Amino acid sequence: MADLMVSAAAGEEQQLRNEITRLNKVVQALMNRAERSMNAPGSDFGLFQTAIVLEDQVRDRTRELEAALRENEKINRALQRTKVQMEREIDERKRAHAALEREREEQKVLIARLEQAMNQLVQAEKLAALGSLVAGVAHELNTPLGNSLTVASTLNDVIRNFMERFNAGNLSKQVLVNFIAQCREAAQLIERNSQRAAELIGNFKQVAVDQTSMRRRKFDLRQALDEVLSTLQPNLRHTRHRLEIKVEPGIELEGYPGPIEQIIANLLTNSLLHGFDGIDEGTMFISAERHGTDHVALTFSDDGIGMTEATARRAFDPFFTTKLGKGGSGLGLYITYNLATVALGGTIKLASSPGQGARFELLLPRVAPEAPAVDEEIHAT
Template sequence: MSTQGSDFGLFQTAVMLEDQVHDRTKELEAALRENEKINRALHRAQEQMQREIEQRKKAYEALEHEKEEQKILIAKLEQAMNQLVQTEKLASLGSLVAGVAHELNTPLGIAVTVSSSLKAMVDNLLAQVDTGTLRKQTLLDVLAQCREAGILLDKNLQRAANLIGTFKQVAVDQTSVQRRRFDLRQAIDEVLTTLHPKLKHTAHRLEVAVAPGIMLDSYPGPIEQIITNFITNSLLHGFEGIDSGTIRIEAKTNADHATLSYSDNGQGMSEAVAKRAFDPFFTTKLGKGSSGLGLYIVYNMATSVLGGSISLSSTPGQGTRFDLSLPLTAPLASH
C-alpha cells in the first residue's frame, strides 16, 4: 500500500509539473508573441523615424538652399537699391544742370547781343575812316558806346563765369564726396545759387540765418545734397496749394558740433507720414514722379557720411522742421 501510495504521489507530482510546464510554456509563447509584436512595432517605428529623418534632412537642405537664394536676392536688392540711390542723386544733379543752363542763357544772351552790336559799331567806324567822313564827335560817341559795351560784357560774362564756377564746385562735391575744410555759409550759398532757377519763378521766400565762419572739416557735397532735397521736398510737397511760403535755413555751433536747421511753413505732415518719412520708397506722391528716396538719402548722408544725426518735427498745417547735428570734424568713413 505504501509503495502504491508513493507511486500515486509521484504521478500527481508529475501531472502537476506537467501542468506547470504547460502553463509556463503558454506564458512563454504569449511572451514571445508579445515580444515579436513589440519588435514589429519597434521596426515600424524605426522605419518611420528613418523616413522622418530623411524628410527633415531634405527639408533642412531645402531650407539651406532657400537661405542661399535669399542671400543672393538680398545682395541683388542691395545692389539695386544702391543703383536707385545713385540714380536719384544724378537726377538731382541733372536738375541742377538744367537750372544752371537756363540761368546762363540770360548773361550769355546779353553778351552775344552786345558783342554783335559792338562789331557793327566798329565796322561802321572803319567804314567812315576809309571814306574820310569820320568826325571827332562820332569817334567820341563810338568810344563811349564801346566803353559801356565793355562794362556790360564784363558784368555778364563774370556772372556766367561765377555761375559755372559755383556749379562746378557743387557738382564736384556731390559726385566725388570729397572731404575738405570749408565754410558752411559759403557751401550753402553755392548750392542756393544753383537752386535759384527753381525758386525765382515762385513767390516763396528764402531766409538764411547762417553766420560766416562756421568751419567744418567734412563733406560739403552731402550737405549741399541734403539742402537740395529739403528745398525740392518743400516745393513738391510742403507748398502744394500754397502760393507764398517761407523757407528758413539757420545754423549754430556748440562745442564740437554744428546744428543746421531747415524749416518751412508749408502744409506739414501727419504723425503717420512723419514716422515713415525717412523710409526708402515711401512717398505721398506715388505714381506722380516721386521716387520716395529723397529723405532716405538725406538720412543716410547725415548719419553715415557726415557722422551726425537728424530729427524731424512736423504738424499738419504748421510746416516741417529738420534739425541736423553735424560734427565739425567728420569721422573717417568708407563710401
C-alpha cells in the same frame, strides 16, 4: 532611439522563450522521476501527486509567460511602426532642409539682382540730378550772357557810327564825349554781367567737384550753402515759394562739403515736389548753429502739407515714395540719410505731421570721419 527600443524588446522576448524552455525541461524531468518511482518497488504515491501539482504550476506559469510574450510582440510591432514613422519624418526633414537651402540660394541671387537694380537707380538719380543742375545753371547763365551779347552788339553799332563820323570829318567834342560815355557804360554792363556769369560758373564748378570727387577740405558752412543754393535758385525762380537762411558765417567744418550740398539739394527738391504739393506759396527754412565744441546742428524745414505718421516712419526707406511714376524715385531721402550718417558721421531726424510741414534735424561732427565707407557713386548722386 527606435532601434535601441526594438533591440531591448527582442532581448526580453528571447529571455522569456528561454524561461519557458527551462520550465518545460524541469516538468519533464519531474514526470520521468515520478514514473520511475511508481514502477519501482515500494514507491511513494505522494511523489507523483507532487509532480502533478508542479505540472499545473508550470502550466500556469507557461500561460503567463506566453501572454507576456504576445504582449512583447505587440510592443515590438508598435516600436517597428514608430521606427518607420521616425525614418519617414527624418526623410521629410531632410527634404525640407534641402528645399530651404535651395530657397536661400535663390534669395541670394534675388538680393544680388536687387542690389544691382538699386545701383542702377542710384546712378540714374545722379544723372537726373546733374541734368537738372546743368539745366538750371544754363538757364541762369542765359541772362548775364544775353545781356552781355546785347550790350556788345549795341556797342558795336556805336563804334560803327563813330567811325563813320570820324571818316566824314564831322566829329565834335559832344559826339566824342557821348561816345566815351556810351563805351564806359557798355564796359560796366559787360563787366557786371561777366562777373555774374563767372560767379555762377565758379559755384557750379565748386559744387560739381565737391559732389563727384569727395574732396576733403576745410570750408565755411555758410559759403558752401550759398554756393549750392545759387545753383538751385532757378528751381525757385518760377514759383512763389521762398527760402530763408539763418546761418551765420564763421562755422568752419573739416570734411566733405559735397555731401552737405547734396543733402540740401535733396531736401529742397523734396519740399518742392512733395511738401508743397497743391500749395502755391510756401516757405523753406535753413538754419545752423554750433552744438557744443565738436558738432554743428543743421536744420531744414518747410511749412508744407507734412506727412502722416506712416509716411514719416518710412521716409528714409529705399524706393519708398508717394510720387511713384510722377517724378519720385524713392531714393532722394534714402541717399540723404546715408550721406548724413555714413559720409559725414552724423545723425538725421525727421519730425512731421499732416498740415504742419516737415523738419529735418542733422547733427554733424565738425570733423568728418577720415574714410567714409559709402560708395562714392552714392555720394555723388
